[in-house]
Amino acid sequence: MIRGRTAKNISSDWNIDALEEKNRLQRKYRILMGDLEAARIHTQEYIHKQWLEIDVLCKQYMEVQEKLNVSQSQPYRQSDRHCGQQLRALLKRCDQLDKDMERERLIQVKLKQEIQCIQKELEDSKLQFQAQEFEEFNGNKLENKLEHTQNCINMKMAEKHQLKKEVDKLHMDRVQFQQLRRNLDKELQKIQRDINDVVDITMAAQNERMKAHMKMMMMMKEKKRIDEFMATEYREWTGLDDALSHRHGESSRYVGRLEMKEKCWTSSEVSEEDLKELFRRLQEVISEEDLDMLVTKLFQGEERNFNLYKYLNEQNSTSEGLKHQITELKEKIEEINEEDRKKEQEHQNILKQMKVQWRDTKAQTLEYQSRTKQVAETLDQIYTGVKRVFDKINCDRAALEDMLCDSSGIKYSSVMIYLKMVEENIDELLAIQNFIKSKVQVHDPELSEEEKQTSDFEPPSCSDDELLPIPHEDDVSSGKTLESV
Numbered sequence: 001m002i003r004g005r006t007a008k009n010i011s012s013d014w015n016i017d018a019l020e021e022k023n024r025l026q027r028k029y030r031i032l033m034g035d036l037e038a039a040r041i042h043t044q045e046y047i048h049k050q051w052l053e054i055d056v057l058c059k060q061y062m063e064v065q066e067k068l069n070v071s072q073s074q075p076y077r078q079s080d081r082h083c084g085q086q087l088r089a090l091l092k093r094c095d096q097l098d099k100d101m102e103r104e105r106l107i108q109v110k111l112k113q114e115i116q117c118i119q120k121e122l123e124d125s126k127l128q129f130q131a132q133e134f135e136e137f138n139g140n141k142l143e144n145k146l147e148h149t150q151n152c153i154n155m156k157m158a159e160k161h162q163l164k165k166e167v168d169k170l171h172m173d174r175v176q177f178q179q180l181r182r183n184l185d186k187e188l189q190k191i192q193r194d195i196n197d198v199v200d201i202t203m204a205a206q207n208e209r210m211k212a213h214m215k216m217m218m219m220m221k222e223k224k225r226i227d228e229f230m231a232t233e234y235r236e237w238t239g240l241d242d243a244l245s246h247r248h249g250e251s252s253r254y255v256g257r258l259e260m261k262e263k264c265w266t267s268s269e270v271s272e273e274d275l276k277e278l279f280r281r282l283q284e285v286i287s288e289e290d291l292d293m294l295v296t297k298l299f300q301g302e303e304r305n306f307n308l309y310k311y312l313n314e315q316n317s318t319s320e321g322l323k324h325q326i327t328e329l330k331e332k333i334e335e336i337n338e339e340d341r342k343k344e345q346e347h348q349n350i351l352k353q354m355k356v357q358w359r360d361t362k363a364q365t366l367e368y369q370s371r372t373k374q375v376a377e378t379l380d381q382i383y384t385g386v387k388r389v390f391d392k393i394n395c396d397r398a399a400l401e402d403m404l405c406d407s408s409g410i411k412y413s414s415v416m417i418y419l420k421m422v423e424e425n426i427d428e429l430l431a432i433q434n435f436i437k438s439k440v441q442v443h444d445p446e447l448s449e450e451e452k453q454t455s456d457f458e459p460p461s462c463s464d465d466e467l468l469p470i471p472h473e474d475d476v477s478s479g480k481t482l483e484s485v
Helices: 007-071 074-266 272-286 291-392 397-404 415-443 449-455
Strands: none
Touching (some): 074 291, 074 415
16 A cells, blocks of 8 residues: 655655756856856957957048048149149040051051052062073073983982892792791691600500509519419428428338338248237337228328329429419510610600701701891881882872872882882883973984983883782781881
8 A cells, every 4th residue: 555645755855856946047047147258258359349440440530531631732732633634635645646656557558558569560570581581591491400300210210120129039038938938837847746756656655664564563463472372382392292201201111111021921931020020010100000900091191192292293383384474474574674775765866866856947947037037127128218219209198098008108018019109100200201302302403312312211111010929918027117207
């Protein structure tokens, strides 16, 4: 059952709540007082700053007022009016000067037009005079120019023939180089085939050697087993041989005695005492008193000795067969070792021959590489000469680029096209030269015989170049091209 609260407890709770509320209000009051103090300090600082700004503005106002009073005085007003009059006069003067400058500019334009007209008339008169002079000295100039062009064309033709010879020589060198390269490829393929054959033979010999080694190991194990078996059998055989020889000796002695006794019996010279003595000795040896049993044991001993003798003969024949097999195995092992030594010697000889062939092939490769480098340098020189001639005679580069679809420069596959264009341009120049010479001969019939021969010079036909095949660029070891200048 819940106990009721007393009035004292209720009042104590109210006092606690009131104290907590009081403390909360006091904290809030202190916070508000702190905020009020901070606001007051901030307001005072702001008011102080405003007063300082008011003082500064008052000082500035006083200075401006003083300057205004000074400017509004009588002397300054008169000075301002005088300056204004001077400025208006200067502006009028500037306007007048602008008008004068515009008028002078128009006059200068008219003068320039007149000067241009006069210069044009002078140029026309000069051109007429030059035309007259050109008509007078045209023959001499054309002759000098023709002679110079003829000399240049002769030089270019000589260079062209020289380049053509070098190209023919390089073509022959290329054919020889390709032939040598094919031969070297064939030799290399042959050497590779020989190497592969030697490797196959070596691998086969190695396999045979491994098989022979495994077989020899098996034979050695079999020989070891046979030796152990032979040793065991030999020990048994020696033991049996000793026992058999001992018993055979005893039996032979007793048989000899019995034979002697029988002889004595047959000769009726054996006495009863001798027989008793012989029987007694046999009993001592065989430990048997019954005569029938004694005879039976003697026959059994003889039969056992005969069987042991047969067994020994069989073991001897078996041991002889095993010895013969061991001898054959040893001979086979020696033959296999001899074959291995021969194959190893052949392998070493083949390796030496291959090394010698490799050194020779390497030396030939270096020689061919040096020759290829020389051919590439010669081709570069030819490309440079063709490019120089091509530029000097001003060939149509756009048509060449359209024909080749490439502007990277002269290559091995395009040098003949360059030479063909050079030859065509030279043919055109020679045709122009012949035409000019014919015109000069009409006006100057005293032309020298040497110049006539020079004018009658026939250029080589392009069919000579068409005989030369244009190889692919990959056929040349050096893929160098000349860059455009």
